[in-house]
Amino acid sequence: GQSLEQPSEVTAVEGAIVQINCTYQTSGFYGLSWYQQHDGGAPTFLSYNALDGLEETGRFSSFLSRSDSYGYLLLQELQMKDSASYFCAVGRDDKIIFGKGTRLHILP
């Protein structure tokens, strides 16, 4: 089976940095993805790690360690518009399995 664990909620202050962790139990997966979803909206792709290490895209970075079955999403210079749910997902057998999501609350 496959499972992903991520915190249900995280709170941070505007302008700060926040890290959302994701641990997984799956085998033979291709990579770890991160998606953002605002209330009432559809998930939107943020980043993908096929290899171990850090991927940077603007204010967002994502990290993967296959040996630790662990990854994280790092959001820098937080803005109020970053308030959303963030999902980690593993790709395997041509489909994506999503975690339950982390609700990010940002305080002014």
Add this chain to the structure above:
Amino acid sequence: DTGVSQDPRHKITKRGQNVTFRCDPISEHNRLYWYRQTLGQGPEFLTYFQNEAQLEKSRLLSDRFSAERPKGSFSTLEIQRTEQGDSAMYLCASSPRSEETQYFGPGTRLLVL
């Protein structure tokens, strides 16, 4: 291209009725996925197509659910004899090559009374 579109955006139906949803993917994408999402949960995989071929269907999906992609372009998802437990957001996504980057439509929110 304006992205993935879904129709209708909202659907209210009575228990026992059949409903059909449509998804139009990004035109050059050959992979199309259907997901179901309930409040506080991540999207749950239902089924996916590569071109017109349905390659996998979730074992969690009952026989009341069926999906088609007849010409490898748009897809339909039909739910027969709807139950209250079918109330959810139904999301469609398309992908150009493989599973790692998926582009989601706005979803169809279904409420079964």
